[in-house]
Amino acid sequence: MEIVRQPAADIRRLFQTSFNMMVTLRTVPQCIIAQVQGIAMAGGCHLAAGCDLITAGKDKAKFGMTGLIYSYNCSTPTVALSRAVPQKKCFEMLMTANLFTAEEAASFHLVNKVFPDDQLDERTYAWAKEIAKSSKYAIAMSKQVFYAKSK
Numbered sequence: 001m002e003i004v005r006q007p008a009a010d011i012r013r014l015f016q017t018s019f020n021m022m023v024t025l026r027t028v029p030q031c032i033i034a035q036v037q038g039i040a041m042a043g044g045c046h047l048a049a050g051c052d053l054i055t056a057g058k059d060k061a062k063f064g065m066t067g068l069i070y071s072y073n074c075s076t077p078t079v080a081l082s083r084a085v086p087q088k089k090c091f092e093m094l095m096t097a098n099l100f101t102a103e104e105a106a107s108f109h110l111v112n113k114v115f116p117d118d119q120l121d122e123r124t125y126a127w128a129k130e131i132a133k134s135s136k137y138a139i140a141m142s143k144q145v146f147y148a149k150s151k
Contacts, residue, residue: 018043022050026147031131035062035124037117039099041148049110050080052143056102057117063110064099077134084112108120 003120025032034051035041042062048054048063081088089108093100093119105111115123131139 018046021047025050025052026143029143030138031128031139031143033124033128033131035064035120036102036111037120038062039064041066041099045093046078046080049084049128053112054110055115055120055127056103056105056111056112056122058102058114059117061102061105061111061114062099062101063105064097065093066097066099068097081110086115 031053032051034048034054036048036054036056038057038060039062040048041062045063045065065078070080078090078094085093085108092098094150100108102111102114106114113123115125
């Protein structure tokens with residue numbers, strides 16, 4: 001098997017795009033809810049952790065930082081994850097590359113709500129509608145103040 005190396009400019013562009021997306025998730029005035037229906041590992045876990053809230057399917061959703069399986073350091077995805085979960089759990093995720101169920105992820109505060117898989121769409125949408133009932137201005141200001149304090 002031949003290893004294909006990406007040019008440095010392509011890698012920089014990829015990381016810059018990821019950075020821009022994560023900044024956008026934090027700075028848009030709306031509350032961003034990640035709905036996880038399957039496995040969110042490495043970059044997928046990073047993306048979910050970068051959202052404001054997370055819902056997950058009880059049986060199918062799993063979360064993990066699996067870079068060590070491939071002898072890869074998940075340095076970039078660790079940023080959002082380390083902001084979302086306690087430090088020791090984040091390090092455990094990095095060191096073990098284990099996948100955690102939705103209920104386990106909820107126990108260490110990565111996931112906000114776990115719903116039955118067949119109700120995930122409906123219940124996530126209902127929760128989003130409940131949040132959206134509030135003033136758009138109040139939501140935007142609350143989000144801005146919340147993330148300003150966590151810098």
